[in-house]
Every structure is written in structure tokens, then in C-alpha cells.
Amino acid sequence: xxxxxxxxxxxxxxxxxxxxxxxxxxxxxxxxxxxxxxxxxxxxxxxxxxxxxxxxxxxxxxxxxxxxxxxxxxxxxxxxxxxxxxxxxxxxxxxxxxxxxxxxxxxxxxxxxxxxxxx
Amino acid sequence: xxxxxxxxxxxxxxxxxxxxxxxxxxxxxxxxxxxxxxxxxxxxxxxxxxxxxxxxxxxxxxxxxxxxxxxxxxxxxxxxxxxxxxxxxxxxxxxxxxxxxxxxxxxx
Numbered sequence: 001x002x003x004x005x006x007x008x009x010x011x012x013x014x015x016x017x018x019x020x021x022x023x024x025x026x027x028x029x030x031x032x033x034x035x036x037x038x039x040x041x042x043x044x045x046x047x048x049x050x051x052x053x054x055x056x057x058x059x060x061x062x063x064x065x066x067x068x069x070x071x072x073x074x075x076x077x078x079x080x081x082x083x084x085x086x087x088x089x090x091x092x093x094x095x096x097x098x099x100x101x102x103x104x105x106x107x108x109x110x111x112x113x114x115x116x117x118x119x
Numbered sequence: 120x121x122x123x124x125x126x127x128x129x130x131x132x133x134x135x136x137x138x139x140x141x142x143x144x145x146x147x148x149x150x151x152x153x154x155x156x157x158x159x160x161x162x163x164x165x166x167x168x169x170x171x172x173x174x175x176x177x178x179x180x181x182x183x184x185x186x187x188x189x190x191x192x193x194x195x196x197x198x199x200x201x202x203x204x205x206x207x208x209x210x211x212x213x214x215x216x217x218x219x220x221x222x223x224x225x226x227x
Contacts, residue, residue, distance in 0.1 A: 004164070035216075037218075044122055044208065044218055044219065044220040044221040045157075045208050045210075045218040045221070046218065047215065047216040047217065047218065061215060095164075095165065097165070100167075100170065102170070102171070103153075104151075104153035104155070104170075104171075104212045104216070105153070105155035105167065105170040105171070105210070106155070106157070106165075106167060106210075107167045107170075107176065108164075108167070109157075109164045109165040109166075109167070110164060111162075111163070111164045112164070
């Protein structure tokens with residue numbers, strides 16, 4: 001069965017960087033785009049962007065350009081979210097989400113990775 | 120793009136029906152039939168409930184249904200069960216995905 005398993009919670013100081021992994025199994029990783037979604041504390045879901053898992057080409061939403069980097073390693077069926085120069089308001093739950101075959105929806109999600117930025 | 124508008128909370132008793140609205144604009148909800156709904160429960164991966172306004176993925180009970188009228192999409196849950204208690208988010212497409220603010224469903 002399809003599974004997306006994300007790496008564990010992270011506690012980081014402001015200015016540090018963090019990498020979240022999202023390991024896919026149960027399907028052909030290259031065939032489906034991977035999206036990233038953020039949920040800040042007490043807030044709703046916010047789409048961060050997506051990465052073409054075949055070409056590695058990322059598309060980041062407005063507000064996520066610059067410090068946020070998407071990448072994939074197809075040899076291990078894993079997508080990564082790297083955040084540089086962490087700020088307190090990066091504190092959030094980050095989800096990876098597979099885009100469905102017919103596009104425009106997310107049919108499988110990771111369990112989420114909590115990133116806490118605090119000194 | 121602003122988040123789509125959902126009620127902060129709804130509630131219902133077991134067996135009843137509830138409807139969660141999701142209001143956008145003619146540029147998002149009104150423009151496309153790419154409406155999807157997601158169920159979020161603490162500590163669990165979000166679950167995909169509805170896509171393309173009213174299509175149910177396999178495994179989602181037919182108690183869950185979706186609809187759209189103009190700039191407002193809706194998720195209706197009939198025959199409420201305790202396990203339905205969760206946060207629900209709508210998502211539309213307007214060149215890129217845009218989520219609603221989320222609705223907390225309480226089963227009384």
C-alpha cells in the first residue's frame with residue numbers, strides 16, 4: 001500500500017537549517033508529483049509548492065521562495081524539504097503530500113514533521 | 120490569494136447530518152471543479168475524502184458527499200459517527216492549490 005513516512009520532529013535555533021525527509025513506498029515514486037504543505041500552530045493548511053519527482057524541478061509558492069528548497073533522491077524514493085536561516089515563524093507542522101493521478105488533489109499524505117524554532 | 124472561508128466549527132449528534140461550507144471567489148471555487156476535502160485528526164496523516172467536487176476515493180464511506188454551487192463548495196457528512204470528529208479542510212485550485220481555513224467537527 002502507498003505510504004509516505006516523514007522524518008521526526010526537529011528543534012532548531014533561529015538561523016539554523018533543517019531538512020525534512022519524506023520516504024515513499026508502495027508506488028512508482030517518479031510517476032507522481034510531491035507537494036509540501038505547512039500548518040502553523042493554530043492555523044490552517046498552506047500549500048508550499050511541489051516538485052516534479054521525475055525531473056527534480058521544483059515550483060515554490062509565493063512566500064516560500066528563497067529559504068525553502070525541495071529536492072528528491074529517486075534512488076531511495078524520498079523527497080526532501082530543506083529550510084535555511086530558520087525563523088521563529090517557521091515553527092509549524094510540515095506535510096508531504098502526493099498529488100493524485102488526475103492532478104489537483106492530494107491522495108496520500110505523510111504523518112507530518114513538527115519543526116520548532118526557538119532559542 | 121486568500122484562504123477559502125470555512126466555518127470555524129460545526130457540531131452534530133451521532134446519526135445526524137452536518138454540512139461544512141467552503142466559500143471562495145469566481146477565480147477559484149467558482150472557476151474550477153477541482154475541489155477536494157481532507158480530514159485531519161491529531162497524530163494521524165491527513166486523509167483524502169473528496170475530489171473533483173463530489174467524487175469519493177475508494178474506501179471513503181458514502182456518508183461523505185461533496186457539492187458545489189457558484190463560489191461555495193460543501194461537504195456533507197450524513198449518519199454522523201464519533202470517528203468523524205476531526206478538522207476538515209477544503210482545497211480549490213486557482214492556478215495553484217488554495218486551502219480553506221479549516222472546520223472543527225465535534226460529534227456531541
